[in-house]
Amino acid sequence: MTSVLVILAGFTLAAAAVAFALRPLVHCALCLVLAWAGVAAFYLWAGAEFLAFAQVLVYVGAISMVVLFAVLLTRRQADSDEAPGSGGAGRIAAGLAVAAVVAGVLGRAVLGANLAPSPVAARPLDVRRLGAELAGAYAPALLVAGALLTVALIGAVVIAATDAETRGEDRR
Amino acid sequence: MLGTGIIQGLAATAKNFVGSFHDPERFVTVQYPEEKAPVTENYRNFPFLVYDDGQDPMGTLRCVACRICEKECPPQCIYIVPAVDERGKPRKHPRVFDLDISVCMSCQICVEVCPFDAIKMDQTFEIAAADRFRGLLLDKHQLARPNDYYRQIHPAEAAEVDARLAGEKRQAEEKARLAAAKAASPGPARPPASA
Amino acid sequence: MSAVPTPDSLLERAPLLVRDWVSGLFPASWRWLTGSLLAIAAVILGFGLLFTLLTLIERKALGRMQNRPGPNRTGPGGLLQPIADGIKLLVKEDIVPVAADRPLHFLAPVVLVAFTLLSFAVIPYGRHLLPVDLASGVLFFFAAGAATELAVFMAGWSSHNKYSLLAAMRALAQLISYELPLLLAVVPVVMLAGTLSTAAIVAGQGRWTLGFIPHWWVGTPCGAAGFLIFMTAALAESNRSPFDLPEAESELIAGHLTEYSGFKYALFFLAEYLGMTALCAMAVTLFLGGWQAPCVWLQSIPSYGWFFLKLGALLALLMWIRGTLPRLRLDQLMRLCWKFLVPLALINLGTAAFWHLSAGWEPLPARLARWALALLLVLGPFAAIGRRLGAGVERRRYRYAPS
Numbered sequence: 001m002t003s004v005l006v007i008l009a010g011f012t013l014a015a016a017a018v019a020f021a022l023r024p025l026v027h028c029a030l031c032l033v034l035a036w037a038g039v040a041a042f043y044l045w046a047g048a049e050f051l052a053f054a055q056v057l058v059y060v061g062a063i064s065m066v067v068l069f070a071v072l073l074t075r076r077q078a079d080s081d082e083a084p085g086s087g088g089a090g091r092i093a094a095g096l097a098v099a100a101v102v103a104g105v106l107g108r109a110v111l112g113a114n115l116a117p118s119p120v121a122a123r124p125l126d127v128r129r130l131g132a133e134l135a136g137a138y139a140p141a142l143l144v145a146g147a148l149l150t151v152a153l154i155g156a157v158v159i160a161a162t163d164a165e166t167r168g169e170d171r172r
Numbered sequence: 173m174l175g176t177g178i179i180q181g182l183a184a185t186a187k188n189f190v191g192s193f194h195d196p197e198r199f200v201t202v203q204y205p206e207e208k209a210p211v212t213e214n215y216r217n218f219p220f221l222v223y224d225d226g227q228d229p230m231g232t233l234r235c236v237a238c239r240i241c242e243k244e245c246p247p248q249c250i251y252i253v254p255a256v257d258e259r260g261k262p263r264k265h266p267r268v269f270d271l272d273i274s275v276c277m278s279c280q281i282c283v284e285v286c287p288f289d290a291i292k293m294d295q296t297f298e299i300a301a302a303d304r305f306r307g308l309l310l311d312k313h314q315l316a317r318p319n320d321y322y323r324q325i326h327p328a329e330a331a332e333v334d335a336r337l338a339g340e341k342r343q344a345e346e347k348a349r350l351a352a353a354k355a356a357s358p359g360p361a362r363p364p365a366s367a
Numbered sequence: 368m369s370a371v372p373t374p375d376s377l378l379e380r381a382p383l384l385v386r387d388w389v390s391g392l393f394p395a396s397w398r399w400l401t402g403s404l405l406a407i408a409a410v411i412l413g414f415g416l417l418f419t420l421l422t423l424i425e426r427k428a429l430g431r432m433q434n435r436p437g438p439n440r441t442g443p444g445g446l447l448q449p450i451a452d453g454i455k456l457l458v459k460e461d462i463v464p465v466a467a468d469r470p471l472h473f474l475a476p477v478v479l480v481a482f483t484l485l486s487f488a489v490i491p492y493g494r495h496l497l498p499v500d501l502a503s504g505v506l507f508f509f510a511a512g513a514a515t516e517l518a519v520f521m522a523g524w525s526s527h528n529k530y531s532l533l534a535a536m537r538a539l540a541q542l543i544s545y546e547l548p549l550l551l552a553v554v555p556v557v558m559l560a561g562t563l564s565t566a567a568i569v570a571g572q573g574r575w576t577l578g579f580i581p582h583w584w585v586g587t588p589c590g591a592a593g594f595l596i597f598m599t600a601a602l603a604e605s606n607r608s609p610f611d612l613p614e615a616e617s618e619l620i621a622g623h624l625t626e627y628s629g630f631k632y633a634l635f636f637l638a639e640y641l642g643m644t645a646l647c648a649m650a651v652t653l654f655l656g657g658w659q660a661p662c663v664w665l666q667s668i669p670s671y672g673w674f675f676l677k678l679g680a681l682l683a684l685l686m687w688i689r690g691t692l693p694r695l696r697l698d699q700l701m702r703l704c705w706k707f708l709v710p711l712a713l714i715n716l717g718t719a720a721f722w723h724l725s726a727g728w729e730p731l732p733a734r735l736a737r738w739a740l741a742l743l744l745v746l747g748p749f750a751a752i753g754r755r756l757g758a759g760v761e762r763r764r765y766r767y768a769p770s
Contacts, residue, residue: 026524030471033517050563053506061513065543068520072536125502128561174753181691185432189690192431201435 004045012038025071033064050125213326216293218273219282220317229316234290237266241282241291249275250282269312273299289333295325378669382409383495406498410487418640419449425686432690459629464527467626471525476627476634479518483641486511490648491569493658493671504565505557508649509550512604515642516542519613522635523623534622537697538613541603544704545610549600551712552593555719556584556653569657578663583656588741589719592749594654596712598684601646603700605639608689612697614639647681648674655681707752718744 012035019031036059043052134142191198202209225232237254253268280293294317301307323330390401423438423445430437438445463472489504491497501507516539523535560568574582584590603610613622621627624635651657655677658670665673695703718741725737 024468027471030517030521049501050503050506053503053510056510057506057513061510061516061546062543064517065520065539069536069539072524072532125563127557127563131558173750174757178692182687185687185691188434189428189432192434198434199431199436203436203439 005042008038008041008045012042026068029064029067029071032067033060036060036064050130211295213328215295216280217278217297218276218294218299219271219278219280219291219315220294220321221269221312221315222290222292222319222322223316224319226318226320229318230312233265233312233316234288235266235269235312236264236288236290237262237269238287240285240287244281244285246279246281247275247277249273266312269315270309271315272309274305274308289337292322292326292329376667376669379494381669382493382671403498410498411484414487414641414644415637417644418637419453421640421644421682422452423449425689428683428686429690432687453633456630456633461629461631462626464626466527468525468527471521472626473631475518475522475525476631476638478521479515479638480634480641482511482514482518483638483645486645487641487648489565490645490652491566491657492648492674493669496658496671497566500566501564503563505553505563505568505649505653508565508645509546509553512642512645513546515638518638519623522627526623526626528626530620531623531625534613534625538606538623541606541610541613541697541700544701545600545603545708548596548704548708548712549604551709551716552596552600553653555589555593555715555722558716558719559584559587559589559723565652565657569652569659572656573659575663579661581656581659581661583654583659585654585656587722588738588745589715589722590654592711592715592718592745594650596708596715597650597654598681599708600704601643601650602685602688603704605643605646607639607643607685609692609695610700611694612700615694643685644678644682647678647685650681651677702756707756710752711748714744714748 015031015034015038019028019035022028022031036055040052040055040060043049043055188198193199222234223229223232224234237252239252239254242248242250242252249272251268251270251272252266255263255265255267257263278293282291283293299308319330319334323334386402386405389405390398393401426448427437427439427445438448441447441451463469486508488499489497489501489507519538519542520535523531523533523538526532556568557563560571562568562571572581572583576582580586585594602608606613614624615622624632627635651674658674660666660668660670660673721744722737722741728734728737
């Protein structure tokens with residue numbers, strides 16, 4: 001079913017490209033959300049149901065909210081909700097350099113991987129085994145991610161609380 | 173403990189729900205126009221003219237066209253033209269008695285100042301008209317109601333008015349009887365009144 | 368506690384027979400297409416009809432709770448009222464503000480209704496009535512629900528109205544906060560059932576003790592606590608009283624829906640009721656045994672009958688709560704979520720772990736000790752946190768109201 005894969009990949013890349021090209025920032029964020037939905041569709045095509053729905057739940061449901069809140073709460077003026085325009089040779093050069101580095105890393109990873117299609121179908125989902133793996137082999141990764149998220153949450157709360165204090169509002 | 177308040181609230185609403193099917197206290201809606209909410213005796217809305225005999229409404233109107241109510245009405249919604257006979261003498265009867273209920277504010281000053289208990293307050297409110305002005309200008313035929321109707325809507329007031337009017341009528345008859353008896357009985361010859 | 372052989376009466380298999388008959392009218396290679404389309408049509412038509420009935424029943428039930436009759440003029444007993452409302456909303460002028468973002472303004476209700484309808488696909492309505500049997504059905508359901516929050520933001524932002532945007536932000540804050548207790552309340556059931564598939568969870572609740580005590584998850588301490596937390600979070604997720612701050616008329620007119628009129632407003636309304644129905648259906652599936660009958664001998668009533676009976680009971684409970692409780696302010700709402708529901712849901716997770724690990728305690732005193740310990744783990748934190756949060760708030764004294 002490579003035709004389906006081509007369509008999905010085209011849709012995802014098109015959404016990401018449009019997200020770069022649009023001027024209103026909120027439209028960019030929503031196109032980015034479409035790109036994430038495309039990635040979830042890819043996971044479904046590959047047979048990883050759990051991962052696909054987790055992708056939708058986490059990215060489309062929560063991270064999109066983070067992005068939109070960040071866009072809306074950090075606007076400097078009322079009409080500055082547009083993406084900063086392109087311009088400046090230095091910026092273009094820096095952009096091209098970063099793109100080259102990322103393309104190089106991705107290219108090496110893709111070319112060096114074994115992409116022969118395997119005849120084995122994806123394993124059916126076993127929640128107990130998933131839990132055992134997360135709490136066993138992948139526990140350190142889970143703990144590190146959890147710690148990172150907790151630090152970010154506490155940092156956000158501290159920043160918000162400090163703002164309230166400096167403005168002299170009373171806290172209950 | 174937390175949550176007991178919510179349970180009490182749920183019980184109260186459940187009582188309301190179940191009670192609304194069989195208990196009139198828990199179903200306070202009066203489903204107009206199939207049911208009408210009862211009005212109290214003192215409720216008033218727009219005046220009417222009282223007549224005493226159903227056989228001859230216009231002839232037995234208590235109103236004598238004294239025009240006191242027309243003068244006392246604050247928004248001046250009453251228009252009266254007294255009836256006069258061929259020689260121009262007032263006939264103690266209104267030829268025209270118009271009351272504009274789009275102007276009337278039901279203050280009942282006309283009722284309070286009428287010396288003849290001719291105008292009283294009605295309780296009607298279902299009087300919507302299709303046209304804006306003419307439909308709400310009532311003439312004396314539309315304003316006339318029998319005394320029985322007055323007794324029905326304001327029993328205590330009507331009883332008091334009837335008693336007073338009957339008493340006055342009795343006194344007038346007494347005086348007339350006495351005067352007739354004095355005129356009929358033989359007495360000492362008196363010089364004629366006109367010299 | 369023995370499993371009973373499943374009855375396969377005519378009533379149970381009737382929907383399958385209808386589907387096979389309809390699929391038989393088309394070529395055999397189209398069977399999967401006709402089957403799917405039939406399921407989609409059944410869900411949309413069935414739940415659309417339920418939505419119209421629900422609006423009427425809710426108005427009449429709320430009326431009776433408030434000592435008044437509710438709509439009773441259109442049609443006998445007000446039965447044609449939903450049709451009158453539908454016609455009214457259809458013929459209303461569709462006003463879009465001049466400065467509004469037209470594509471987003473149009474897409475917001477569409478996205479909302481689409482994702483809400485998607486979530487109906489994984490709920491087993493009867494023994495043979497599951498539209499899509501996914502191995503991770505529960506996760507799919509909540510993923511579809513999470514995607515509806517985007518539509519709320521789109522509605523508020525595209526209206527080009529700073530009050531709509533503000534209200535949309537508040538609505539989003541409420542929605543994403545209550546996602547947490549919603550999901551955490553479901554995890555114990557998934558842990559104890561060992562699967563994310565809705566069909567398997569319902570099938571696992573199909574046992575009875577002594578023939579009349581069903582093994583529904585709501586009967587366990589951690590399941591009961593999870594059910595209560597789930598219902599509270601479901602009320603907040605579908606913007607229902609007492610959490611209906613986003614759509615209350617005294618709050619920024621209609622919040623993120625201010626600039627919507629006519630049929631788009633009807634679509635938002637439809638999405639709210641569909642979301643409420645979907646969450647209640649998921650609660651029935653996870654906690655109340657889905658389509659299982661409560662007693663062995665009551666299985667003559669078909670499975671979809673039991674499902675809709677339980678769904679109706681939950682919806683009636685939601686209407687009852689709406690008629691009783693006053694609206695929560697935004698800070699009270701957030702406080703309830705973060706300081707009460709989330710800690711309780713996390714502790715419930717621990718209780719469920721204990722319940723799972725102590726499943727093998729066999730002799731009767733040990734089973735009683737297991738129950739007592741689990742009940743203590745559920746009620747203790749509830750009382751403690753409740754007392755902590757309610758400290759300093761005493762019972763109101765009314766000076767002029769009759770006591």
